Amino acid sequence: MLIKFSVSNFKSFNNEFIFDLQDTNGYEFNKTSVKDGIVNNALIYGHNGVGKSNLGLALFDIIGHLTDSNTNESEYYIYLNALSKAETAKFKYEFLIDSNVVIYEYHKINRKTIIYEKFTINGKELAYIDRNISDEARVSLRGTENLKTALANKELSLLKYIKNNSVLEKNIENETFLHFFQFIEGMLFFRSIQGNMFLGVESEKIVLADDIIKKGNVSDFEIFLNKAGVECKLLVVKEFDKEILSFDFEGKPIPFFQIASHGTKALTLFYFWLQRLREKSKISFLFIDEFDAFYHHELSTLIVEELKKTGVQFVLTTHNTSNISNDLLRPDCYFLMYKQSIKSLARSTSKELREAHNIEKMYKAGSFDVK
Structure with a gap:
């Protein structure tokens, strides 16, 4: 699980920006939204331009140099903060x-160039390099004794180099190191606004309808759409050597994407990834930007409930205040974001919040403040 994240000098983040998921309260309701004292289900609210999307991009910068998954390079073309005098962007994950407790921190001057890396498990340093001083790395994982530690290639991550060029002995530290990579490889970011963009998990784009058909999930997708309020029947039509997902209008098929609304297309994208969320160990961490941009508020609640069923740690950004309810999550799972800080509702008021409180009404009345 992600415990804590900080970033500075990246896109809109000039000074250090900290996103802490372990600052929780001992609420006795919606207990599954917090695991091991760490927020497992988070919703982020904030005005336009405060950096909600950039927070997601910052969190997923890590997949660019540790995995071979999709990175969508255009999202990182503007990298360093325009106002910062620092030469590197700094990232720290816990x-x-x-x-x-695994801590990984690194510094970059752009999307590809890595200047500094440090990796620790339970406070013990196991990998370190600072190219401002030397290209020589320090590596303490068992099984790396004969590994060359001079790493002049600044576009090659020390951690990825270790993983791909070592036969690690079987011990707790090495297993944790490899499971750390599994977690990173299972991180997924996606959004449906401004096109179907995603980061992580897959190495290339996949046609949504073809994937649903291939996995044999057309009937389940139909059930999902109807549950979401899209009354329909679906069928697959064969044209030459291609299968086309279609709506069934009493025997008359019409290709799905020719008449699907924006909301239905957004639901299709969500279902595409939901298939993978339901696969054990496929996705470890999920970030959806503006997750309900095309949804009615009741549908937004349904989506959150579906995500909760998967057990996967997720972070969603939204402007829909109707989701702020103790029936859905709890005050330490709703976060208010400003340009310089982010805190949960529970940490944004001196009042004792209880299950019976209407926290949406309190939010609209200005009862919470993290500035």
Whole structure:
């Protein structure tokens, strides 16, 4: 699980920006939204331009140099903060992996060029390089004794180099190291606004309808759409050597994407990834930007409930205040974001919040403030 994240000098983040998921309260309701004292289900609110999307991009910068998954390079063309005098963007992640605290921090001057890396497990340094001083790395993982530690290629991550060029002995530290990589490889970011963009998990784009057909999930997708309020029947029509997902109007098929609304297309994208969320160990962490941009508020609630069923740690950004309810999550799972800070509702008021409180009404009345 992701415990804590900080970033500075990246896109809209000039000074250090900290997103802390372990600052929780002991609420006795919606307990599954917090696991091991860490927020498992988070919703982020904030005005336009505060950096909600950039927070997601910052969190997923890590997949660019540690995995071979999709990175969508155009999203990182503007990298460093325009106002900062610092030469590097700094990232620091704290994870809970196999009950061990894993901290990984690195500095970059652009999307590809890595200047500094440090990796620790339970406070013990296991990998370190600072190219401002030397290209020589320090590596303490068992099984790397004969590994060359001079790493002049600044576009090659020390951690990825270790993973791909070592036969690690079987011990707790090495297993945690490999499970850390599994977590990173399972991170997924997607959004449906401004096109169907995603980061992580897959190495290339996949046609949504073809994937649903291939997995044999057309009937389940039909059930999902009807549950979401899109009354329809679906069928697959064969044209030459191609199968086309279609709406069934009493025997008359019409290709699905020719008449599907924006909301239905957004639901299709969500279902596409939901298939993978339902696969055990496929996705470890999910970030959906403006997750309900095309949804009615009741449908937004349904989507959150579907995500909760998967057990996957997720972070969603939204402007829909109707989701702020103790029936859905709890005050330490709703976050208010400003340009310089982000805190949960529970940490944004001196009042004691209880299950019976209408926290949406309190939010609209200005009862919470993190500035």
